[in-house]
Every structure is written in structure tokens, then in C-alpha cells.
Amino acid sequence: MNALPPRTKAATLHDVARAAGVSLITASRALGNPGLVSDATIARVQQAVLETGYIPNLLAGGLKSKRSMTVAGLVPIISVPQFLPTVQALTETLDAAGYQLILGQSGYDHSREDRLLNTILARRPDALVVTGLVHSQAAREQLQRVGIPVVETWDLSDRPVDMMVGFSHVKVGSAVAGYFLGKGWQHLAIATGDDHRASLRRDGFLAAVGRQVPIATVPAPSSLALGRRALGELLAQDPKIQAVYCSSDGLAQGVMVEALARGLRIPQDIAICGFGDADFAAHLQPSLTTVHVDGAAIGRRAAELIIARCNGQPIEQPVVDLGFRIAERQSTFLS
Amino acid sequence: MNALPPRTKAATLHDVARAAGVSLITASRALGNPGLVSDATIARVQQAVLETGYIPNLLAGGLKSKRSMTVAGLVPIISVPQFLPTVQALTETLDAAGYQLILGQSGYDHSREDRLLNTILARRPDALVVTGLVHSQAAREQLQRVGIPVVETWDLSDRPVDMMVGFSHVKVGSAVAGYFLGKGWQHLAIATGDDHRASLRRDGFLAAVGRQVPIATVPAPSSLALGRRALGELLAQDPKIQAVYCSSDGLAQGVMVEALARGLRIPQDIAICGFGDADFAAHLQPSLTTVHVDGAAIGRRAAELIIARCNGQPIEQPVVDLGFRIAERQSTFLS
């Protein structure tokens, strides 16, 4: 059960070439650049591949050609569902172009950003996608120096490392605040994670409101349980809260559960708005108003930019704002 | 905005060695095998690394050393939350040992399994982790031939490709059936995804019940919306259903929402049990009884097996059953 089989030495392109009766380089071209080889030769080489069980070695190819056919993706934590549609779309769009996505976890505190970047770059990815901005100045400079295409996503700023696909978190915050105020609610509150983007949304919210409001801050990644606790804190600060903006749908669900547990009616006594439009948001009781972001579109667009750049095509619009919209549901809807 | 910086040629180990005034191989050892080099030399080399901005090239190293320090992970679809804790734990445990996880999506239909395996093996991973079993015979043989450590997870079988960390899905099904029957419920039903493991659970359930029950099958990946529809189908088959086993918590949530929408009381009129113990299960109203599996433990254990094997250590127990438990909550609990 434990002893491995003999592990016969893997076939190389050399073996394929010999089996096909051609030179090494012809075999290489038959596989990677068939336009330069006659059809008959291609067929013989393909036959030889089957016979020998040849699997190309992309490490060797990449070493010489300087193209690893690999794209690195940096996410805060893989297990946070928020970025999954982006990662999914990235994976698929890149895969269709022959690229493999390799994922790295930067953590929410940026502490490992620099170290991670080094271990990632050591694998010589042809490009890099980051969820969020590259914050560390050292990392920014290193990326400029390395010179591979970089796409920052899920945010916008006026000084991209290279390219950018996202939306404005500040605008999200002010949009939600404007939406609340438009409903005539005055006693507002915020339950927010402590990560960078959530903080931007909080700032946008506060700026639009124009005054301080009760805020409960929880450590990222936010969760349902933290949401329950957050509402407790908020109500302790102001028992008359009419509407809460939450920095994630998970947090919002927690706030909702806690509100119901306290006998509050949603939205009559307290209205709730989340962020992210998670799978479950539309199906909660009551259904959750939230900010919808097309995460898959972000991933797709980022992949397209990368593929174009790797093919040497010029990028007309390196900074793409994909926007967002408020999905109004029962948790804020007074009929 | 679009023009890339000059992209000065990246420093190689050669440059580092020269800057440190030592030979190439000494620089290599100072970085990768410091035990063989004097402290003074190590310091000089490290200084040179900083000066030159050297980033090692793992492609080159891997080509020579036959160790890419990379582990491939195959999941059906990245965006399904079920395997996230496993992927997360894998990533972290492997990372701590210097390995990078590269993820591939096999899809739920096994169609791309063979092709994917080839593109993955082309990157010469040092090991492979699969969520589920390797089904295709061609793939199994190829893996045996390649000879790298393989861990199949989230399932058990009597013929592992190599190693295995999981639990018995058949037993899960029969455990839930036994639990239902123990409550005295006779009108049972199943809402299930159509993937392999869900089918095993269904079979275990049916075997324990000993007769046919209404079944609604939905295409994987299952979702809340599909769950709503599934309950409709089940009630059409038998309006007196007392308890439904669902192959995922998402599906169960959908069944729950639909039941409540139809004015059914949970669990008095209809009891519901899910699978997976997702984040939200404990917080639904009513809270959801479900089968708890420690996905993170699976990932951790798989990583440990791989690391041990890659270090040449013998594996005493190549097949690990981590079990499961039924987490009883309100959706099945009649006080």
C-alpha cells in the first residue's frame, strides 16, 4: 500500500523525437507551433506522444522561453466567499488561454504581502492579479521593476501599479447613506469589518451623512456571529437606531438574526443593508437589501487585460470602473 | 500609463555570487542549504541578495532538482464553498513547509479530468490532492506511472490510488436515515445533487430505510434556488412528507425557505437535515440540523501526509477515516 511503483523515468521530448524519427526541435514545433511543420510530421509526432506517454515539462519550457504560462492571484484569504466569483472567472478565462492561476494568500493585515510576493515571483508568473490594491511601497516598486502586467481589482485609485478593474468603495458608502437618508431615516449606524476596503465604504458613508454615527468595528473576515455582537454594541450606543449599514452580507445576516432575537421588526423598527449580494441575501427572511458587485465580471475583465497584455496588445483603458448597484429588498423596503 | 518601465534584466544567482565575491554554488548553498556554509559567507551573500534585488527562480531550481515545491489540488469548482476549509488548510499547511498549492478545476462531470491532469502534471507538481476520488481509469494509471504522492480526500474507497483522507458517504446517508427513523418519522424524502458523493449518501440513506422514498435530484452544484424547487417536486410526489434529507446545506436552506413559504412548520410539519454544516446552518431560523464534516482537518491531514512522503518518511496509515457527526438543531428537534 505504501511502496510506490518503480517510477520509470518520464519520457522527454527527446524520446518523442526519436520515436517519431525526427529531430528534437521538430518535435517541439509539432507540438507548440504546428504551423511550421508538415501535417505528416505532426501526425507522427502526435503518435509518438501517445506511445511514449509524454507529458511536456513546462518548467523547462518556461525557463528558456521566459513564459511560465502562469498567472499569480493574491487574495486576502481563500475561504472568504466574497472573491470566489472573481477567482472562478479568472481561473476559467485564463484557462481558456492556456494559463494556470496560482493563488496566494496575503492575509488581511498586509503583513505577509512582501514576503508572499517574493515567493510568488520566484515562480516567475507572467502576470499578477491582486484583490485590492498593492499597499506596501516596497511591493509596488518591486512589481514595477519586475515589469510583469499587474491588475489590481475590487478597488480604484488614482495611482495604479499598472492596470485596475474595480469600483469606488467610497461611492458605495455614500450611495448607501444617501439611500438611507432618502428614506427619511436619521438614526443611522455602521457595522463594519476593519479591512481597508470596508473602511473606505465607512468613510464614504460618514461623509455623505455629514456627522458621526454609532460604529461597531469587527475584525476581518467578518462573520454572522460578529454581526450579532455588533448590533448589541450599536444599540448600546443608540437604542433608537433606524438603519444599519453592514460591510458584508454575513455581518448583515448576524445583525438581522440579533435584531429578530431582540423582537425588533425589520424594516419597521430597524432597516438593514449589507454589501456583496451573497448567494443567500435574496433568500433570507426578510430578504436582504445589499450592494451588488459583479465579481465574476471583475475576474473576467482582469483576465482579458492580462491576456491582451501578454500577447503584446496595447491596452486602451488600463483602469476600468465596473460600478455597483443597490439591490433593494425587504430589509429596507417599507411598502 | 501603458508603457512598461525598462524592465532591467533580473538579477540571477550569478550576479549575487559576484557581488558577494563567492562562487555561484556557494551562493546557492548560502541561500538553500546554509548549514554547509560559514556564517560570514552567508551574511555576505544575504547582503548581495539585498543589493541586487535577487529573486530566486524556482523554475530553474525545480528543473534541476526535480522538486518544484508545488502541490496540485483538484477541486470540482472553486466557487463551491464546501471545500473551502479544506483548500484553506491545505494552502496554509503546505505553505508552512514551503510548498505552493496550485488549483485546478475538474468540473463535476469528470469530463475534463484527464485533460486537466495532463496540464497540471506538465507543471511537475511534487504531489497531488484530489477532492473526491480519481475516477477515470486512465487518470489512475497515469498517476501511478508518474509516481508522485496522491491524496484522495472527502471520500473513502478500498482501492486508493495512493493515500486517502476522508469519511464514508454511504455511512452518512444511513446515519441520517437511522436518525430520522429513530424519531419515528416514516414519510421520508431526499433532495440531492447529482454528483458522485451525494449519490453515495443517497444510496446509504435508501439502504438504511429499506424501501424507496420520494427523491428530487438537482444538478450539482446545488443551491438555495434549486432547493426551493426540489421541495415542490417532493411534495407533489408525497404531500405527507415528514422529513427531508438534503445533500447540502444550501439545498436544505432552499427547502426550508420553500416550506416556510408554504406555511409548513419546521420541524412539526416537516423536519429538515442538511449536509456540510455551513457557516450559516446554525443561524438559520430555525437552526439547521446537518452533518458536520471537519473539512479543515481533511486538508491539514492531507498536507501532512504529502509533506511526510516528500521528505521520504514512511506512511503508516495511508487511508485515514476522519468520520463525521450529526449536528442536531431545531430543524429536526421536537422538544
Place this chain on the structure above:
DNA sequence: CTGTTAGCGCTTTCAG
């Protein structure tokens, strides 16, 4: 402790 030599498997020149 340090250095020399020889490749890993492939693709990029440059020639036919």
C-alpha cells in the same frame, strides 16, 4: 567549508 563540472528539458537563435 568552497569550488568545478555537468547537465535538468526545453526553446530560441541561426542555418540550411
Place this chain on the structure above:
DNA sequence: CTGAAAGCGCTAACAG
């Protein structure tokens, strides 16, 4: 359309 030569950047193996 096909081939020969050269070498990507690194480490294993063997010397000192």
C-alpha cells in the same frame, strides 16, 4: 519545412 548549436538559471555530484 527541418536541423544544429547554444543556453535559460539553477543544483547534484564530485572534487578539493
